[in-house]
Amino acid sequence: MGDRTIGAMTDSRAMARAILLSRRGFPAPNPHVGCVIVRDGEIVGEGWHRFAGGPHAEAEALAAAGERARGATAYVTLEPCNHHGRTPPCSQALIRAGVARVVVACRDPNPVAAGGLEALRSAGVTVETGLMADEAAEANWRFLTAMRLGRPVVVAKAAMSADGRIALPSGESRWITGPAARRAGHRLRAEMGSVLVGRVTAERDDPLLTARIPGVRNQPLRIVLDPAGRLPSGLRVFDGSAPTVRVTEGPVAGSLAVGRDPRGGLNLRALMAELFRRGVTGVLVEGGGRTIASFLRAGLVDRLELFVAPALLLDGLPAVLGEAPGSLESAPRGRWVSVRRAGPDLRLTLDLEGMGETDPCPER
Numbered sequence: 001m002g003d004r005t006i007g008a009m010t011d012s013r014a015m016a017r018a019i020l021l022s023r024r025g026f027p028a029p030n031p032h033v034g035c036v037i038v039r040d041g042e043i044v045g046e047g048w049h050r051f052a053g054g055p056h057a058e059a060e061a062l063a064a065a066g067e068r069a070r071g072a073t074a075y076v077t078l079e080p081c082n083h084h085g086r087t088p089p090c091s092q093a094l095i096r097a098g099v100a101r102v103v104v105a106c107r108d109p110n111p112v113a114a115g116g117l118e119a120l121r122s123a124g125v126t127v128e129t130g131l132m133a134d135e136a137a138e139a140n141w142r143f144l145t146a147m148r149l150g151r152p153v154v155v156a157k158a159a160m161s162a163d164g165r166i167a168l169p170s171g172e173s174r175w176i177t178g179p180a181a182r183r184a185g186h187r188l189r190a191e192m193g194s195v196l197v198g199r200v201t202a203e204r205d206d207p208l209l210t211a212r213i214p215g216v217r218n219q220p221l222r223i224v225l226d227p228a229g230r231l232p233s234g235l236r237v238f239d240g241s242a243p244t245v246r247v248t249e250g251p252v253a254g255s256l257a258v259g260r261d262p263r264g265g266l267n268l269r270a271l272m273a274e275l276f277r278r279g280v281t282g283v284l285v286e287g288g289g290r291t292i293a294s295f296l297r298a299g300l301v302d303r304l305e306l307f308v309a310p311a312l313l314l315d316g317l318p319a320v321l322g323e324a325p326g327s328l329e330s331a332p333r334g335r336w337v338s339v340r341r342a343g344p345d346l347r348l349t350l351d352l353e354g355m356g357e358t359d360p361c362p363e364r
Contacts, residue, residue: 009041011103014075015132017046019105022057022077022139025050026216028193029281031078031108031143035061037099039072051217056081058090062097070098077136079108079129082115091116094125101126105136109147142192145302146281151272156285156292157188157305158319165316166289174205180343181307185286186213188305192282194221194275198291199231208236209286221280223247225291227266229255247271261298268298289321296320296332304334304350307342 014036022034027049035057037045045068047060055063058080062069080090080102094102102125108114120127137144145153159177160166166176175182189195190211197207202224209222219242224231229252237244248255249266258270275283285295295301306319325331334352341347 009038009043011075011131014038014043014073015077015103015105016135017043018057018075018077019132019136019139021046021048022136024048026190026211026218027052027054028142028191028218028220029279032140033057033076033078034139035077036075037061037065037069037072038075039065039068044068044072050215053086054217056087056090059087059093062093065097071100073101073103074099075103075131077105078140079104079106079114080116080120081108081113082119083113085113089116089119091119094120095123099125101128103127103131104129105131105133106140106144109144142282146276149302151269151276151300152194152280152283153192153302154272154283154285154295154300155188155192155303155305156295156301157185157307158287158292159185159307159309160319161309161311161313161316163312163314164319165313166287166319167317168313169315169317176311176313177307177309177345178343181309181345181347183213184342184347185307186211188284189220190216192220192284193218194223194280194282195284195286196223196225196291197237197286198225198288198294199227201286201288201291202226202231202235202237204288206236207286208239208241210242219243220284221245223275223283225266226255263297265294268295268300272300289317289319293320293323297323301352303337303352304348306346306348306350308346308348310344 018034018036022032025048030049030052033049035047036043045061045065047057049057058076074094080094082089082091102120117127142153158166161176195209210219222237222242222244224237225247227249229248246255248257249260251257258267261267285292332352334350337349337351339348
């Protein structure tokens, strides 16, 4: 589609604003969506999906626009939903508001919510798709990738020293990185919608595993791998302040049993399938080293988020504890997404091989 000019506002400028808005909020497990409504070259309404269960981006933008939405153009980063969930369908809201034209960056790959474009066209609304699709897809990476893979996206996160250690030999690890890196870690928890640790980390560190930053309405699901169901109920992760799932090998009261894989560990693929069935679209694996290694070994890690402090721990505990690959050629590889500063620390983001090989925004 061309870049149409409406008064002083071009399609690209309006969509860029919608994409910027879409990055706000913590809507997991739902997608990030932004919406901008333009009439006579002026933005008359805008919104974004702030949290799961709250108003969708289109509903927020239409509420802000009021009667000025009639005859206007709506720019939306993801196809307006066409089903009754916790909120009414956005496609029908746009039709009722009298919006004349809808420009969409990406189609919704979720079959439950899809169909909004067809509903709009049937109602006589002009619909165009594909504008700034790559940028919109990148802002909605978690959701679109999960829909493509048919399982939650898995991000492994580690805070480490410059020589790749996550703790002293004694196990002491607070705090390797500074406040800025820790805040970024809390944002990752909220963004992914769930956070996972192994039994040793839960027992040794007694983490709360909540996202303690402004703007979080729904706390992430806390997932604890406890194969034999031996963890004491007094740990903070079981305090009831956020939903928690204990994952075990066999039946244990109140747990999710997933069995074992051929290597003898918990069946992580079965766990991911069950979590996806329950609506989870992202899992942040925070440790420890053996747990991260088990996800790497299962081929389930899609992205690594490494926070590196300018310190050396020498004989400390390594970030990943597992078998080395048989050769350099067989070592997992990926591509660097970004290298940023987080206060005095570095934040390295790495997508592992296999990610991004197909269009994240199909049927543009």
